[in-house]
Amino acid sequence: MYLAKQVAQYIINKCSVEERPVSNLKLQKLLYFAWIEYRKRTGKKLFDDKIYAWQFGPVVPEVYYDYCAYGGMDIDRRYDSSQIGITESDAEVLDASLAEYLNYSVSRLVSKTHERGKPWHQVYVEQGGIKQEIPFSLIEQMECQ
Numbered sequence: 001m002y003l004a005k006q007v008a009q010y011i012i013n014k015c016s017v018e019e020r021p022v023s024n025l026k027l028q029k030l031l032y033f034a035w036i037e038y039r040k041r042t043g044k045k046l047f048d049d050k051i052y053a054w055q056f057g058p059v060v061p062e063v064y065y066d067y068c069a070y071g072g073m074d075i076d077r078r079y080d081s082s083q084i085g086i087t088e089s090d091a092e093v094l095d096a097s098l099a100e101y102l103n104y105s106v107s108r109l110v111s112k113t114h115e116r117g118k119p120w121h122q123v124y125v126e127q128g129g130i131k132q133e134i135p136f137s138l139i140e141q142m143e144c145q
Contacts, residue, residue, distance in 0.1 A: 001047060001048055006084055006085055008060075009084050010081070010086045011094070012078075012079065013081055014095070017078070020102060021074035022102075023075065024064060024068060024072075025110075027067065027075065029109035029112075030098065032058040035051070037097040038090070039140060049062055049063075052131055052133055053119075053120050057113035119135075
């Protein structure tokens, strides 16, 4: 299992190398979908950092605050991939998730996380859980079947 910050650095680096940098908002959505895809493929958690229901969807606050200075602009950073610590096999899973979701616009990713009955909708809308934790058990139940 990794820290969400490691996974975020991997995503940012991969996107920068491919000259497709992402904003903090898009990064948050890519993290969320990477967590789901990883769980589906491996049966394990990608990271254990808590995910919260914020206005524009699921957010890992520790990662959000690392990149909030970028505002809505693309995160223009590169990391030494050997220092991030993602294994080759796990990188393959992350790359597959990115291949699926990176082409989505931010608004489409937000819409996808906001779908009725999905974890964000249940916590944020149905339970009035603004900035409340989205339990991993709910994500697994609703997204990983």
